Amino acid sequence: MPGNTPQSIFEKLWNSHHILTDEGESLMYVDVALAQENTLHAFTALEKANRKVLHPQQIFAFTDHYVPTTGRARGPAGIPDTGIRNMVIDMQDMARKYGVTLFGMDHEHQGIMHIVPPEQGIIQPGLFVIGNDSHTSTHGAFGCLAYGVGASEFAHVMATQALWQRKPKSMRITIDGRLGFGVSAKDVILALIAKIGVDGATGYAMEYAGSTISALSMEGRMTICNMSIEAGGRVGLIAPDDKTYAYVEGRPYAPKCRAWQQALDGWRALVTDAGTQFDKEVSLDASAIAPTATWGVSPEQALPVTGVVPDPASIKDDKKRSEYETALEYMALRPGMGLQDIKLDRVFIGSCTNGRIEDLRAAAEVAQHGKAVVPTWVVPGSMSVMRQAEAEGLDKVFIKAGFEWRDPGCSMCTAINGDYLQPGERCASTSNRNFRNRQGPGGRTHLVSPAMAAAAAIKGHLTDVREMLR
Numbered sequence: 505m506p507g508n509t510p511q512s513i514f515e516k517l518w519n520s521h522h523i524l525t526d527e528g529e530s531l532m533y534v535d536v537a538l539a540q541e542n543t544l545h546a547f548t549a550l551e552k553a554n555r556k557v558l559h560p561q562q563i564f565a566f567t568d569h570y571v572p573t574t575g576r577a578r579g580p581a582g583i584p585d586t587g588i589r590n591m592v593i594d595m596q597d598m599a600r601k602y603g604v605t606l607f608g609m610d611h612e613h614q615g616i617m618h619i620v621p622p623e624q625g626i627i628q629p630g631l632f633v634i635g636n637d638s639h640t641s642t643h644g645a646f647g648c649l650a651y652g653v654g655a656s657e658f659a660h661v662m663a664t665q666a667l668w669q670r671k672p673k674s675m676r677i678t679i680d681g682r683l684g685f686g687v688s689a690k691d692v693i694l695a696l697i698a699k700i701g702v703d704g705a706t707g708y709a710m711e712y713a714g715s716t717i718s719a720l721s722m723e724g725r726m727t728i729c730n731m732s733i734e735a736g737g738r739v740g741l742i743a744p745d746d747k748t749y750a751y752v753e754g755r756p757y758a759p760k761c762r763a764w765q766q767a768l769d770g771w772r773a774l775v776t777d778a779g780t781q782f783d784k785e786v787s788l789d790a791s792a793i794a795p796t797a798t799w800g801v802s803p804e805q806a807l808p809v810t811g812v813v814p815d816p817a818s819i820k821d822d823k824k825r826s827e828y829e830t831a832l833e834y835m836a837l838r839p840g841m842g843l844q845d846i847k848l849d850r851v852f853i854g855s856c857t858n859g860r861i862e863d864l865r866a867a868a869e870v871a872q873h874g875k876a877v878v879p880t881w882v883v884p885g886s887m888s889v890m891r892q893a894e895a896e897g898l899d900k901v902f903i904k905a906g907f908e909w910r911d912p913g914c915s916m917c918t919a920i921n922g923d924y925l926q927p928g929e930r931c932a933s934t935s936n937r938n939f940r941n942r943q944g945p946g947g948r949t950h951l952v953s954p955a956m957a958a959a960a961a962i963k964g965h966l967t968d969v970r971e972m973l974r
């Protein structure tokens with residue numbers, strides 16, 4: 505490649521981790537690998553092959569998907585369901601056996617695999633991070649190449665610290681404009697996915713740019729990158745800046761003293777050069793985005809909360825019309841009804857999309873305006889988030905408003921820890937997927953921001969949080 509060819513951050517990250525190319529695939533060096541309970545299958549594969557973990561200090565394991573969010577005094581031994589208990593215990597045993605760093609169920613920093621690593625400074629600009637979970641894209645918010653892989657790829661990384669990958673194409677999403685009152689990063693990413701579709705970024709590495717992205721906090725940027733996978737993107741990333749460095753500085757795994765200065769010098773080069781050509785460009789006007797909610801069974805089936813449920817009869821495309829019809833049938837909704845007329849049975853505030861301290865602050869601000877009329881759970885993303893929230897008195901705000909304050913974990917995002925909706929129950933959720941059965945067999949999910957979820961809890965139906973805050 506000619507030396508003066510302008511490069512995107514993605515190109516720079518790819519090139520700096522590339523080892524060799526063979527038959528169109530690149531062997532890539534991996535800096536950090538994130539495991540969760542389901543990674544047990546990767547450990548078992550290593551065990552069967554009688555292999556070691558090559559660099560255990562670069563592998564981090566978390567108990568998040570299966571841990572209960574109440575009644576944890578007895579640790580893993582106290583988990584009532586045998587299958588769930590064994591997943592947690594077996595993975596923790598494997599992590600110890602192979603010497604990888606374990607943030608286990610009893611760890612003071614236990615939490616979700618996409619919340620704890622940034623908190624601990626494990627995630628730093630310029631890294632190639634892989635995780636055994638598709639929302640590993642979250643870490644692109646720090647200017648990392650980050651994405652999810654399956655258990656067999658994870659086993660390969662543990663054995664070799666490298667991974668064969670096909671290079672995605674590049675895509676830039678430029679989001680400019682000031683966010684309106686009551687509008688958050690969650691609304692931005694839902695609006696983007698509604699615009700480009702769930703396959704709008706399939707095969708691409710997404711780079712977010714523009715004044716809206718620059719103005720977002722690191723928490724907001726993580727929310728955006730987290731849901732890139734819901735638009736089909738393999739990678740979602742944002743150029744690191746002073747906000748990124750300030751977030752990382754001083755955290756336990758962050759470089760210190762001279763190493764910090766050296767790291768900063770390298771990180772400052774992680775910008776997209778002027779004149780870089782992307783394979784695809786998309787733009788979005790952030791000032792036009794309203795608080796948003798999904799009505800269907802895919803994150804692209806989202807609308808401003810002031811809108812009405814669409815009528816499939818108005819859709820010309822046969823495939824899309826059929827998708828709308830089956831979505832409405834599953835969600836038990838009528839075309840033309842207002843989104844704000846959708847009554848709820850439950851509200852869930854948490855997940856790796858919206859379980860950070862900023863999210864809980866936004867929800868608590870709204871919770872001060874009334875009392876929940878439907879069961880509402882607040883599940884912090886980590887023990888650190890939980891302690892910070894309690895230090896700020898947010899737990900008391902939630903409890904006073906009738907919300908339930910629970911222990912950290914994935915909980916009702918994926919509903920495999922025993923927290924799930926009953927068949928037919930309808931939930932406003934701050935998580936990232938509203939697929940059929942995602943929150944429990946027959947459960948119906950409406951994705952919203954933390955503030956919108958808290959407002960919905962108080963009203964008992966989807967509602968425009970701006971009205972409540974005004």
Ligand code: SF4
Pocket residue numbers: 568569616617618637639855856857913914917918935936
């Ligand atoms: S919160 Fe949900 S999306 Fe995030 S890591 Fe857990 S299960 Fe996966």
